[in-house]
Amino acid sequence: MVMSLLRSVAGGLRSLFRKAQVCQELDEELDGFLEMAAEEKMKQGMSRKDALRAVRLERGSLEVAKEVVWSAHWESVVDTLWQDFRFALRMLRKSPGFAAASILTLALGIGINTAIFSLLNALIRPLNVPEPDRLVRVFSGRFGTSYEMSYPNYVDLRGSAQSFSELAVYSFPQPMSLGVTHSGEATSERVWGIVASGNYFQTLGVSAALGRTFAPDEDRTPDSRPVVVISHRLWRERFNGDPNIVGLTVKLNGYPFEVIGVAPDRMLRGGLLLSNDLWLPMMMEGEAMPGQSFKLTSRNETFLNVIGRLRPSVSLTQSRAEAKTLADRMERGHPKENHQFGLSVLTEREGRTPFLPGLERFGWILLAIVGLVLLIACANVAGLVLVRALGRRRELGIRMSLGAGRWRLVRQLITEGMILSSCGGLFGLGIAAFAIRTLLKFAPPVPLEISLDPSLDHRVLMFTLGASLATGILFSTLPAFRSTKLDVTRMLKAGDASLGESRTRMMGRDALVVGQIAVSLLLLIMGGLFVRSLEKAQQINSGFDPTNRLLASADTFLARYSDEQSRAFDARLLEEVGSTPGVIDVSSTAFAPLSGGYLGDGHVYIEGETPVPDYDRPKVFYDRVGASFFRTMGTPLLAGRDFTDRDVNGSSQVVVVNQTFADTFWPGQNPIGKRLKLNSSDSPWIEVVGLVPTGKYLSFGEAPQRHIFLAGHSSGLVIHTASDPHQYMQAIRAAVQRLDPNLAVASVETMNEHLGFAFYPARMSAFLLGLFSMLGLSLAMLGLYGLLAFVVRQRTHEVGIRIALGARKHDVLSVVMRQGILLVALGMTLGLSAAYAASRVVAGLLYGIGGRDFFTFTEASFLLAFVALLAMYIPASRAARVDPMIALRYE
């Protein structure tokens, strides 16, 4: 059985690849057969001619016999496919315009889909480590929210949890100065490092590319083992891949560390991660971040990400059950710090998104949007194919009447579609590579390096392949069945399309128009929503005036300044900058607004309040700012006064509150002169001296926040300049250098550049969605124009008769356009309903407008209606200008 199957396959393959030879053999054999039979007849006295005819009559046509023999085998299926393929190529070569238009449209659609998918894929793909699906993230949370973990809580958790074979913690990247002495010359630069527990690399399951990772005893005693693992990239780029890097001593923030290893290349490929170049043992926190060693002992300092590996026998559900028990125990152990303590265990993949909420959702929305663009592209090509099929009806009719089966013709047409879509997919990959490179240039303006690796991996390639096949089937199947459903005799007689027009075929085309209109209106509305949201975001009152303002800061803590030293430095810098010509005002802030973070938050105690327990006590964000901060920022004072030098030097305890704060605690009263305490009931009373309007502090999208400003020493400068702030950047850098030449200057940026970060999500989404919806609209309108132009051309004859019978231009226009308008209206109704349904999904990503923004819906509808009418009017008016004589002679 197996043998005979093998023989059949071998024989089939042989005859497939040596078809010519096999055919020739068969020819020869059959010819011999014919000759021998004829000779027999001739012996009986027939002429050769008669004999040959007699044999044919008796034995059947040998041509047919050949065809029968050939098609009796499986290889003939492959052979017909190959024939279909070559025939399809020939047909496509005959209409290069059609082929080019289709391939280009598809390539564009598939290309942007591939690009968006590969970005999304980079966000959601598993980490590049062994068994990534066994990794989990643990968050400590209250009221169901997720927080990072404090170090003491992590130690407790690791000590008692049974579900994990390893449980590690690591901090967010922190800036560090890396000093290297190379051939006697010392250089220093700013890099990003994290502190991580000793088992960090074991938990991930990766080992060093060079040297080793942390040993267990390197993470036991604070400040005892200054070792560092460096990233592959830093090793390559900064140390030129030096093979002797292990054992080298580098200075981190001035403290000597020994390089023990190099991490593997692209170790954490997967997810949007803040990339870092250094890993330090947790116990070196005090050296990594000078003055921060208290974080290792405080249960309130939640700054660590927890990642763990489940034991092989433990399920996620089991680990969650254990976490619940442990959380209760940890709360009982430290009722004050761990009040209402909770632990949540998420898979590594689920736990990724809390870092950048909404990003993944935005990715899916974007993919849906470009999917719609692809759908429009498909509809366009389907329209082209339909139109072309009408022109080919004569050819198809002839082939059918010659005996081609309908299935064979359908297969033929689908093969053509597949060729088009595969070419589209191939070119699409090129477009995708270009689009990805372009998109990555729009990286968010943050000082951190963000690692997003959108390389084309097998998942992306599968996606592209799938998209190509799906589009090929989508746009060719329907037209293929439609156009092979022919009445052969009528087809051959009628010849021209106008008479054979069947109701069903028109419906297919109408459905295409309706679908395209619906989808492009949906796209337009989605794009419009994000564009309008950007406009709104830019109009949002941030509570200060960003024009002609500079932000500057120097990392004095990295230079290991003492508190006293940095105070003195900051004071001198303020003076130095303040005396620069053209500087109107200068002040300081500990945390510039809209940086995506905040200096601190604390519980508020209001004088004369009804006492409440701490966990019910409202929290408030605060910032510490210098003298005349509000004047420098251009923030108007609604009541009271600005801070003075005396406030900042600590001789009086004063605070400025915003309107939302005042409205919460002293509704309808003048807040000036009221008193409050921050953080603890033992803190001193602080007096409110000023009231400012509510601005934006964390992000543009935030709801009005309670916010207060404390007066105090802070090292970020805010500078109000008389003219373009760029001119002053050099002067400010020079001032820092004058004060301390060894200080690595951190950053000088204009306020508007700084706000780029806060605007980034709105700008990026508006840009992308606007771009894609315009692309979709243009495609749809091209398709609409093409279809209508074709319909009009088909009706030229009819229009000619109408005009000959006395119809005026106006009548013709209305006849031709009425049908189109009906379709557009239907499509728009569908599109509006779809947008209405989809608006719920995007609402959370918009600023200042709801998902069902009336203005956007109306504007998009008008725009679409206008463009659609235009696309119809051009062919319609051409029809109306038809010369009846020409139209009637048209046939």
Next chain:
Amino acid sequence: MSDKPGDLVQGTLDMLILKTLALEPAHGYGIAVRIEQMSKGVFRVNAGSLFVAFQRLQRAGLIRSEWKATENNRRAKYYALTEQGRKRLSSETREWERQVAAIARILEAS
């Protein structure tokens, strides 16, 4: 059966080819003629079905082929039975006889 040469009973062509080849190797025309002669003109073999059958049998390894010169010095493809083909012929003959006997019994019974 009528006077006109008729078509073969479905599925028996393979067996007849094998039987013909059991005597000696032959080319296509020879086989066709021999089947007609042996059946005394009852069966007429269509060239198409004959050559399809050759291909089928050859793929199944029951016959093999070889180009040789005929008595008239013409080049022709000669088919010959393989060992496997010989076995198949005897098993098919037995089966056929069994069936014919059974059918005959049924027809006689009435």
